[in-house]
Amino acid sequence: MEKGKLYLIPTYLSSTNNGDNITNAVKNVIRTTTYYLVENIRTARRYLSSLQLGLDIETIHFEPMDKRFDEQALPALFKPLLAGVNMGILSEAGLPAIADPGNLAVRYAHEQDIEVVCLEGASSIILGLISSGLNGQQFTFHGYLPIDPVLREKKIRTMEQIALSSGYSQVFMETPYRNQQLLTALTKILKPDTVLAIGADLTGQEQYSRSKKVSVWKKTFFKLDKIPCTFSIGIY
Amino acid sequence: MEKGKLYLIPTYLSSTNNGDNITNAVKNVIRTTTYYLVENIRTARRYLSSLQLGLDIETIHFEPMDKRFDEQALPALFKPLLAGVNMGILSEAGLPAIADPGNLAVRYAHEQDIEVVCLEGASSIILGLISSGLNGQQFTFHGYLPIDPVLREKKIRTMEQIALSSGYSQVFMETPYRNQQLLTALTKILKPDTVLAIGADLTGQEQYSRSKKVSVWKKTFFKLDKIPCTFSIGIY
Numbered sequence: 180m181e182k183g184k185l186y187l188i189p190t191y192l193s194s195t196n197n198g199d200n201i202t203n204a205v206k207n208v209i210r211t212t213t214y215y216l217v218e219n220i221r222t223a224r225r226y227l228s229s230l231q232l233g234l235d236i237e238t239i240h241f242e243p244m245d246k247r248f249d250e251q252a253l254p255a256l257f258k259p260l261l262a263g264v265n266m267g268i269l270s271e272a273g274l275p276a277i278a279d280p281g282n283l284a285v286r287y288a289h290e291q292d293i294e295v296v297c298l299e300g301a302s303s304i305i306l307g308l309i310s311s312g313l314n315g316q317q318f319t320f321h322g323y324l325p326i327d328p329v330l331r332e333k334k335i336r337t338m339e340q341i342a343l344s345s346g347y348s349q350v351f352m353e354t355p356y357r358n359q360q361l362l363t364a365l366t367k368i369l370k371p372d373t374v375l376a377i378g379a380d381l382t383g384q385e386q387y388s389r390s391k392k393v394s395v396w397k398k399t400f401f402k403l404d405k406i407p408c409t410f411s412i413g414i415y
Numbered sequence: 416m417e418k419g420k421l422y423l424i425p426t427y428l429s430s431t432n433n434g435d436n437i438t439n440a441v442k443n444v445i446r447t448t449t450y451y452l453v454e455n456i457r458t459a460r461r462y463l464s465s466l467q468l469g470l471d472i473e474t475i476h477f478e479p480m481d482k483r484f485d486e487q488a489l490p491a492l493f494k495p496l497l498a499g500v501n502m503g504i505l506s507e508a509g510l511p512a513i514a515d516p517g518n519l520a521v522r523y524a525h526e527q528d529i530e531v532v533c534l535e536g537a538s539s540i541i542l543g544l545i546s547s548g549l550n551g552q553q554f555t556f557h558g559y560l561p562i563d564p565v566l567r568e569k570k571i572r573t574m575e576q577i578a579l580s581s582g583y584s585q586v587f588m589e590t591p592y593r594n595q596q597l598l599t600a601l602t603k604i605l606k607p608d609t610v611l612a613i614g615a616d617l618t619g620q621e622q623y624s625r626s627k628k629v630s631v632w633k634k635t636f637f638k639l640d641k642i643p644c645t646f647s648i649g650i651y
Contacts, residue, residue, distance in 0.1 A: 200440045204436045207435070277541070277544075282545070286651055289625065296546075309510055309513060310532075312520075312521035315514070317555075320555075322553050388530075388531045390521075
């Protein structure tokens with residue numbers, strides 16, 4: 180029997196997004212997908228309903244795959260795929276398998292010779308980088324910074340040093356409620372001529388992308404409390 | 416007078432894509448944009464026509480911004496923006512400002528306090544990574560590898576060393592007609608247990624994503640001649 184396909188399905192990046200931010204190619208896959216591995220079941224249901232595709236949400240199967248996810252569960256979760264049924268992965272925002280356990284499922288799919296299919300959608304990492312004007316040809320994404328202030332400061336200094344010596348842009352994130360605090364730390368720690376770019380609510384109605392030297396950020400009041408942001412540092 | 420906005424507009428990633436792979440949000444911006452900075456004028460015209468939005472392509476202004484682009488031209492090119500007219504940037508494939516001079520225009524926009532707005536679309540870098548099952552939380556993108564075989568081998572060894580020691584996935588590209596040659600080199604140079612992922616024709620009808628250990632790739636015949644690919648190396 181032919182195996183099903185594992186689709187990596189994008190969702191909204193901004194809370195202000197709607198069906199207009201999702202392609203027909205994605206909607207067409209969603210129309211025929213009834214099994215999902217999801218970071219959050221409530222968000223996933225709400226997303227699929229919002230697309231207004233006439234789906235009967237009650238007949239769709241959702242399996243949680245969040246931070247507490249145990250890889251041992253994969254063989255059981257993959258039973259539909261092995262039986263020829265397609266499955267989708269949905270994260271809480273944007274593309275799956277970046278900052279969620281989705282990559283464990285993708286890895287397992289490759290091991291089982293299950294076809295993995297990705298679909299176009301918004302990635303805050305890439306969108307933050309391209310809207311920064313910084314080097315887009317070489318860059319490193321570091322995920323979330325350490326919470327401990329000492330470790331965080333060390334990480335910021337290391338990233339700046341790499342950016343200045345190699346020209347590779349350095350991209351990172353923070354949980355939204357710590358963004359303001361991070362911006363203050365960045366303006367204190369980074370050198371005045373280093374360029375710091377912030378992309379806030381990317382693709383959303385409140386989208387705000389700004390790149391400035393740290394010396395200019397120091398004199399700028401910029402409220403990014405609780406807004407999802409991508410930070411990039413580099414040189415012009 | 417209020418300045419125009421600079422839109423970073425995605426285009427098709429695969430030659431088999433069509434309007435179904437572009438969101439309505441993007442199409443709505445294109446409907447009202449008449450000035451473009453483009454990597455290739457012919458590709459840009461063909462793309463806008465293919466969306467079937469009823470645009471009068473003859474009334475749209477295209478300014479080339481390719482490899483030979485001189486930054487000195489920016490002040491003249493930005494005149495419409497300063498006069499309140501929106502402009503778009505279009506690259507040859509996928510998102511602009513990654514592997515084209517688009518980032519110079521974005522940087523100039525920030526210097527001129529012109530609002531930069533990004534839109535959701537396909538990035539082969541991110542899609543290659545998420546469909547690999549490799550670490551998506553920390554990674555480096557290296558752009559195109561050196562052409563010189565000695566420098567290329569050195570770069571491949573350096574990337575593998577970073578992947579194995581730091582866990583950061585290493586993503587890179589090659590011009591399509593050298594892909595097959597690169598795959599042969601990778602299977603010779605990398606260690607047997609290193610995971611090599613290839614994403615070919617991502618989002619396209621011939622999409623093929625596979626992750627395997629190098630020892631397995633060595634025994635696999637895989638034709639990727641002339642197909643746009645993303646390569647990722649890392650550990651499972």
